[in-house]
Structures are given as C-alpha cells and as structure tokens.
Amino acid sequence: MIAKNPDSQNSVHFKIKRQDGPDKPAYWQTFDVPYKPNLNVISCLQAIAANPTTSEGQETTVVVWDCNCLEEVCGACTMVINGTARQSCSALIDQMREQGFGSRENPIVLEPMTKFPVVRDLWVDRSRMFKQLLRLKAWVPIDGTHKLGAGPKESPEMQDERYQLSRCMTCGCCLEACPQYLKDNHFIGANAIGQTLYFNEHETGKNLQGERLDVMMEPGGISDCGNAQNCVKVCPKEVPLTLAIAKVGRQVTVHAIKKFFMGK
Amino acid sequence: MSEHATTQSPKTSQGFLDKHHFLLRRLHSLSGIVPVGLFVCMHLFTNFQLAPALVGKANTFQHEVEFIHSLPALVIIEVSLWLGIGFHAALGLVYTFTGKANVKCYSYMDNVRYTLQRVTGILALIFIFLHIATLRWRWNLGGWFTPFFVEGPDGTPLVAATTAHALQGSALVLTLYIVGVFSVVYHWANGLWTAAITWGLTVSVQAQKRWGYVCLALGLVLAIFSAGAIGGALRYPISEKETAAYKASVEHYKQTGEIFHGGGHTPATIETTSPDQ
Incomplete structure (x- = not known):
C-alpha cells in the first residue's frame, strides 16, 4: 500500500548511531527489521539484539539502549529519533511509516541524546x-523523631x-x-x-x-x-x-x- | 552530598561574571529597557519627524534636533547612554555565546525568535557603533565619514539635509541603516517580551500571549516610525543652498574641529555648553 517494493513493505529500515564506549568515536550502521503491526522502536531494538546483523549482512555487536517501564513514565529510553528527542517506547513504527519514515531511502534515524555523555550506543548517563x-x-x-x-x-x-x-x-x-x-x-x-x-x-x-x-x-x-x-x-x-x-x-x-x- | 553538584569547576576567567551572576543578568535585562530601550523609542519618534518629506511637506526634524541640542548638560545624558549601551552590548555578547542555536532540529517559531534575538543583537551592535562613531564622534572610518551638522555657517538648517545626504549618497550606508534600524526594533520589542518572563511579570501562557500582542504593537509602531524616517530622508530634496552650507560646514569642521548648532549661530562643539567658553 505504501510502496510496491515488497522488501520495503516488509521491513523497517533503521540508521543507528553507534559508539563502543564513552571515549570511542561514533559511527553509523543500518539495520532492517521484519515488519509486524504494532511495533515500537524498543521492540525493533529487541529484534536487532536477537539478530545483530547490519543491512549489508555483516555480523555486529548488539545495539545497547536503556529502558525500563515501556509505558512512557520512567524516561530511561529517551533518545533522538528522526532528529527530535522522545521516548523510544512510545515511538510507534506504524505512525512513523505513515509519516514516511522507515523506508530504505528514508530510514528511522536513532541517535543518543547529545546533551549527556554517551555510555554506549544509545545509552546515555543522565x-x-x-x-x-x-x-x-x-x-x-x-524527617524527624517527633510526631508532626x-x-x-x-x-x-x-x-x-x-x-x-x-x-x-x-x-x-x-x-x-x-x-x-x-x-x-x-x-x-x-x-x-x-x-x-x-x-x-x-x-x-x-x-x-x-x-x-x-x-x-x-x-x-x-x-x-x-x-x-x-x-x-x-x-x-x-x-x-x-x-x-x-x-x-x-x-x-x-x-x-x-x-x-x-x-x- | 549537598555541595554544588555542578559538573565542572567554574573557569577562573569568568570569576567576576560568576560571582555577580544574578545581579549582572538582571542588570543586563533592565539596561535593555532603561535607558537603552526608552532612548530608542524617543530617538525613533524624533526621526519620524522626517516623514513629511515623503509627501513633499516641510518637516520638523530640525526643530526637534535643536531642542535636543539645547538640553542642559547633554553630555551627561550622552555618556549615560553610551555606558548603558556598552554594558548591555558587552554582557549580551558574552551571553550570546553561552547558547547554541538549534533551529534546524527544533524549528518552532519561539526558537526562531530566540535565535533572531541573538542575531539582531549583534547586527544592532555593529550598526549602533558605526552610527555613533561616524555621526557623533565624527570618526573617519575608511572614508565613510558623515559629519552631522545642525546648521551651516550662515544658519541654514542642515539636520534633514545631512541625514538625506548620508542615506542618498551610498547604497551601503542605506543598507546598513535599514538592516540596523529594523534589527534594533526587533531586538527591543522581543526583549521587552522576554524581560517580562525573566522578571516574573507575565506568568501564564495567556498572559505571555497578551503581552506579546502589546510588544508586537510597539514593534510595529517603531517599525513604521523607522520606515517613515528612512523614506523621508530618501525623498528629501537637498537644495543648492544646503549643499553649499554643508560643504562650508565640513571645511570649518576640518579646520577647527567645531560645528555650528543651535539658535545663536555661534560655532561651538556640543561638549561646550556654556556660551562663555
């Protein structure tokens, strides 16, 4: 419906900024995640963790990110998604595909927040x-010893x-x-x-x-x-x-x- | 545990700024309103007296300028203004570089407004410096010299003609004035809006919106004043008599360092307020 290309239609494309450690240089990698309804960025990162292979078919390390509640109340999974800071748990893939993101030409771009030191990949020290x-x-x-x-x-x-x-x-x-x-x-x-x-x-x-x-x-x-x-x-x-x-x-x-x- | 959890120790070069951080920040905000902003309002209103030239009518600009020059102890007002502008500009420059614009990622109108405030601040500073240095201090910057005369040696009124001469003579000067004046107007109107938040005057979103309309109206009025003045100066017909008086004034100034101004047709520098001297 969105594109004729079956590959584009059946996978979600990601471009992710990687960094192996606090003082290591940053680099970019792309990943393809098989499309399913109701995905969010976190479940895509989980899929990448289960199969850490880049779009080029090269085996790589697992992309590291921070998360906790998965319902937008803890703040831990905040990252820069398509240039804007937001939580990855509430970043829904179906919505982003409607906005034109997730194709090979226009992948969903994930970066760590820039105002905090990077621990690794998308995980920052807040x-x-x-x-x-x-x-x-x-x-x-x-606090005190007497009744207030x-x-x-x-x-x-x-x-x-x-x-x-x-x-x-x-x-x-x-x-x-x-x-x-x-x-x-x-x-x-x-x-x-x-x-x-x-x-x-x-x-x-x-x-x-x-x-x-x-x-x-x-x-x-x-x-x-x-x-x-x-x-x-x-x-x-x-x-x-x-x-x-x-x-x-x-x-x-x-x-x-x-x-x-x-x-x- | 409760010691300052700042991420780094302050740089020693910023010792003074850090020690008086809050006071300096608030004085910077205040100085933009009084004296600088208030003066800008008066100055632009005075300039607007040039506007009748747009429709070919006589203007009262000469009268206004003569009135200002007749104020007692004008030099005290002048020096206070220079100090006020200098203080506001110096701190403003420091503060401008404490931030990093990000309109590319976050292109909200308020963010554009924030960025423009810093850009217009720097443009206004360059313009005001050149404006005062050439017209008031009569510096000859690379031949760009527009001595400002109130009257010629024979008492010919020269205020409007001098301004017209400066703006009609050079496209560069005209561009500088247009960019500079509208930067000043934007910086003043937007600064008045943000100052109300800084001091805690406008609190709710609605109050900030209402005050925004007031600042917008003020900015529009000042922009109309400025456009009228620049338009008036461009349309002002400089007569041969004025050209002759202007040339004579330039010669006189080059030889003696004095200008003619105000009523008695006595050559005097502006600094010399007493006729006895």
Whole structure:
C-alpha cells in the first residue's frame, strides 16, 4: 500500500548511531527489521539484539539502549529519533511509516541524546539531572523523631497545578531541545526549574524555598534561560515548563529584593 | 552530598561574571529597557519627524534636533547612554555565546525568535557603533565619514539635509541603516517580551500571549516610525543652498574641529555648553 517494493513493505529500515564506549568515536550502521503491526522502536531494538546483523549482512555487536517501564513514565529510553528527542517506547513504527519514515531511502534515524555523555550506543548517563535535583533539595522536609501531626491543606487549584508539574519523569527531552543547555556548561535546565516550583508550592516543601531560590540565583541558575520555549513543546508529559520558569522567575525577583533590603 | 553538584569547576576567567551572576543578568535585562530601550523609542519618534518629506511637506526634524541640542548638560545624558549601551552590548555578547542555536532540529517559531534575538543583537551592535562613531564622534572610518551638522555657517538648517545626504549618497550606508534600524526594533520589542518572563511579570501562557500582542504593537509602531524616517530622508530634496552650507560646514569642521548648532549661530562643539567658553 505504501510502496510496491515488497522488501520495503516488509521491513523497517533503521540508521543507528553507534559508539563502543564513552571515549570511542561514533559511527553509523543500518539495520532492517521484519515488519509486524504494532511495533515500537524498543521492540525493533529487541529484534536487532536477537539478530545483530547490519543491512549489508555483516555480523555486529548488539545495539545497547536503556529502558525500563515501556509505558512512557520512567524516561530511561529517551533518545533522538528522526532528529527530535522522545521516548523510544512510545515511538510507534506504524505512525512513523505513515509519516514516511522507515523506508530504505528514508530510514528511522536513532541517535543518543547529545546533551549527556554517551555510555554506549544509545545509552546515555543522565546523572547530571539527578545531581541538580539533590542540589535543589527537591523534596518535602518531614524527617524527624517527633510526631508532626496532620499535613497542611492544599487548594484544588494548587493541586491541579502541582499535579501537572509532578508528571515530570526527568527524561531529559527539555534539555536536549534547549539551546541554552549544553554538555559543557552549568545551566540547571527546565526540568529542575519545574521541580523547584513543584516543591516551593507544596505547603511543607516551601520551608526550603529560600535555599532553592539561592541555588536558582547561582551561575547556571534560572537566569541562564533564554526563553526559546522549546522545552514545553518537546515535553512528552506536557509539564507546564514555561509557566514554571516565569513563576520561579517571579519568586527569584521577590527573593532577591528581600535579600537586598533584609538579608545579611 | 549537598555541595554544588555542578559538573565542572567554574573557569577562573569568568570569576567576576560568576560571582555577580544574578545581579549582572538582571542588570543586563533592565539596561535593555532603561535607558537603552526608552532612548530608542524617543530617538525613533524624533526621526519620524522626517516623514513629511515623503509627501513633499516641510518637516520638523530640525526643530526637534535643536531642542535636543539645547538640553542642559547633554553630555551627561550622552555618556549615560553610551555606558548603558556598552554594558548591555558587552554582557549580551558574552551571553550570546553561552547558547547554541538549534533551529534546524527544533524549528518552532519561539526558537526562531530566540535565535533572531541573538542575531539582531549583534547586527544592532555593529550598526549602533558605526552610527555613533561616524555621526557623533565624527570618526573617519575608511572614508565613510558623515559629519552631522545642525546648521551651516550662515544658519541654514542642515539636520534633514545631512541625514538625506548620508542615506542618498551610498547604497551601503542605506543598507546598513535599514538592516540596523529594523534589527534594533526587533531586538527591543522581543526583549521587552522576554524581560517580562525573566522578571516574573507575565506568568501564564495567556498572559505571555497578551503581552506579546502589546510588544508586537510597539514593534510595529517603531517599525513604521523607522520606515517613515528612512523614506523621508530618501525623498528629501537637498537644495543648492544646503549643499553649499554643508560643504562650508565640513571645511570649518576640518579646520577647527567645531560645528555650528543651535539658535545663536555661534560655532561651538556640543561638549561646550556654556556660551562663555
């Protein structure tokens, strides 16, 4: 239906950027995977793992990738697919074939994210994001030895806003698409700003608001945002990242003025 | 565990920028609005007084410029503006190269807008530098010398004629002015939009959209002002009397380093505000 060529119709063609180790050079290989309905990129990578042979018929090593939940809630399988960062589990082959990808002339291109160090092939080390969350104290401080009683009440409006922020899975799409977040700079990135707002708006979490905003004022903090707003457009969980950036911007403005007049 | 988990230690050459990171970033944002942006609005509005020449009518540009030159302690205003523009430009250049444009992969309109902000910033800087250096400081850059005169030795008004002479005389200058002025207008309107996010003034998507329309309207008005001024200068008929007065002014300036300006027809440099000197 899509093409007369039976070969094109019966296999999905991939072009994959390979890298044997963190400091090894990158190279490209192509693979053909037999077509079946309802494939996704992960199941194709599984098929390649079962039969690691390139399109030219050459035996090669298994393509390595990271994944976990297979239902777009963990973020581990994020990679650059046809030039855009997204999860490979929710990248459906039937949809991509409809868009014209997967043929021999126009293969599905898989690359590791460029903003994180490559571990191997499509597997990257996303630990910079987790370190930033630690730095921001992205948690609600309730540890102690005594009983704290019932928690404070939260309005339905705030619940709704915070629920949207809570959907962030630290996948890294927002950072991959951000022109200000680079492998070798200090920018904290959109996801961390979203989590700052998430915990600053929690009735108990706001106890640490000042400390979080101090981090936001440091080099690499919120003022390195360039308002390109790619983050909110690529976010697979539709986290309102630009709202978070503007709200934390406002919190930082107030915090800085308070510090100027009342701080030590 | 909670120590700074930055991936690298800051470079020592960036020590000052890092130490005052937040303050400098916010001052950079503020300086784009006041004084630089506000001045751009006033400047472009003044220029618009040239527009009547488009329909062959007399313009009030001469009057406006004479008024500005009559302001007391003009040099303080001038130096503040130069410092403001210099500060905004120097930091802006540093900040421009902290990012890496990626419109090829992510061709959203907002991303194009982000990239254009950086491109127009650099174009505006080149233009403003050449504009001030030649017209105000009267540098002779490779023969591209357009001394700006308010009046000729005999009191002939020269403001419109000088501007017309500069823009009509060279396609290069005209191109520079068109590209430069519209870069300035875009950079100012878009900068006003992003500054509202930076400071936390516009928060919701809807608020950012509404403020976007305000900035778009401001940008369009300034673009119309600029187009009117450039069009007016191109259509302005330079008379023989003005040509003679202009030539005499150039000669006088070359010999004495002074220009004629303002009411009393006394030769004086702009810096010398007191008539006694």
